[in-house]
Amino acid sequence: MSYNVDEKGYYGQFGGAYIPEMLYPNIEELRENYLKISQTEEFKKEFDHLLRHYVGRPTPLYLAKRLSAKYGAKIYLKREDLNHTGAHKVNNTVGQILLAQRLGKKRIIAETGAGQHGVATATVCALMGMECVVYMGAVDIERQQPNVKRMQMLGAKVVAAESGSKTLKDATNEAIRDWINNPTDTYYIIGSVVGPHPYPDMVARFQSVISEEMKWQLMEHEGRDYPDRVIACVGGGSNAAGAFYHYLDDERVELIAAEPAGLGLNSGKTAATTSKGKPGVLHAAKTLLMQTEDGQVVEPYSISAGLDYPGIGPMHAHLFDSGRGSFEYVTDDEALKACFEVSKLEGIIPALETAHAFAALNNLDLKKDEIVVINLSGRGDKDLNTLMKYV
Amino acid sequence: MKRIQRAFENKKDGLLSIFITAGYPNLNDTVEVLKELEANGVDMVELGIPFSDPMADGPVIQEASGVAINNGMTLKLLFEQLKDLRKQVNIPVLLMGYLNPVMQYGYEAFCKSCKEVGIDGVILPDLPLYEYEEEYKDLFESHGLANVFLVTPETSVERIQKLDTLTNGFLYLVSSSSTTGKKDGIDGTTDYFKRVQNMKLNSPTLIGFNVKDAASYKTACTYSQGAIIGTAFIRSLNKNNDLKTAIQEFISSIRQEKIENNA
């Protein structure tokens, strides 16, 4: 059994392209070209070059000694926070903008939750001299102000999404609407492994550099190229997809996804999709979805804007469904506590999203010589507005 | 299905079809609106199944959808409201909506309920063609449901031909690549209408999205069998508290020029 995408764009029963006709030509164009273009030597060369010299890859794999001592395992941190712009998101935006250029597109749109994907998109647009419009929920604009200003400095136009819960889901709706209205010159850079096929696969491939590096880095540190467990937080699931990618079919490695429980799984204020969701269709993919009996999407809640999403990428829905992935649920409070703990123990302030992955350590029964890799998906500077209340 | 075919047989052009969100403006207006539309000479109705995240809709239909959900509308309740539909309304009625509510209701249960209340067809824009062909075509057809497909200015000739053979209702020509109620009128895309018209398709066509007044209705009728109006109709209901008056005024404002022309 393979846990990767099949030729029809599905992961088990999840995935596909549930798009209205208005988007059909765009998605077809992408589906026909994304592998063709991204697998040419010329593309790979430019992608690798930018990742190395612009983004700052490879990112370190760092043995966190004090954290290891506290939790009684060998805990390595994959330092995606050290990427240019401060999160893993830029791996994907570099890849997609190179693709957009080769498809002859002139205008870039994106959705963003925490603003990290928005910043990463605005950054590559500035780099390539392309027009950039970022949709962001009005609530997220409030709680991630520094990122809004960063996007504007980079020359992007930030448009507030005022519908629904005014968060990531609604920003995604607005971006899709923009694309429907601008079908020929515009390219939509989706920020996670969500949306219609081929996006989940394409984004996972661009992020797969994370586990590709992990393999040789672990070999250097440990003399073997796999850990016992990989832990990553999951909003849509792109940093997790990247960290899991080269281990998907390697059953020696436990794949642990940390989902946001918000105020608690049964509080009605949560974004723990695998716990609360059922199969459904949102943003053009069949996946697990938090919804009412009537099929209306339930407004999610998490302290972390980047995880505040009622769905999950189809790859992760399948990892859950098949039992290949382990899912841990982390509340706002647990994430905050982990955020402060990692700051004091390791001198690294993680993003609130990433803090969910650290908090999951508490739920695991760890052994002393076990090797655990936590994907440190981003840094916490953007969350100071929220964190300030607790310092 | 039969009622749709008959509507196109009886009227070779100038068909007027209205889109309205079920449970809007008030929860129990659904059947009342259908009756009034028929009484005012409307030929067909697309009844929108409300959805929380209508990604292909502009602000007006988004809002109507949100209001209907807040009113308490559900697909289950809609079928209850339509229980006696065919004792009261004779024109064809189609259900139009996003896939997720249908999926949660269950495809089979959905088709069965459609048949029981006398729904004639469905428009599910985000149901992929491959999935329809492989899994649901027979189910829909055996319940007498016509499946209507959207065509846009960007749809290729081969794909239009394929959709033409697959539909047993009509093709819904989306006037321009846009969300609903986005652009001003449909004059900008007459080349595309002509192109489709010249393809001499087997299925009838109706033009929708951004048809909003007598002039755009007339343009639509020039290039197809008629027009579908949604946003402009819903907007007209917002302006007028009295449903009956609002519907009467709106429909006569649309038909007016057509009637004068024929006279």
Ligand SMILES: Cc1ncc(COP(=O)(O)O)c(C=O)c1O
């Ligand atoms: C630092 C960080 N981690 C994780 C996420 C969640 O996204 P994903 O689940 O796609 O990795 C975000 C999203 O904004 C983020 O900024």
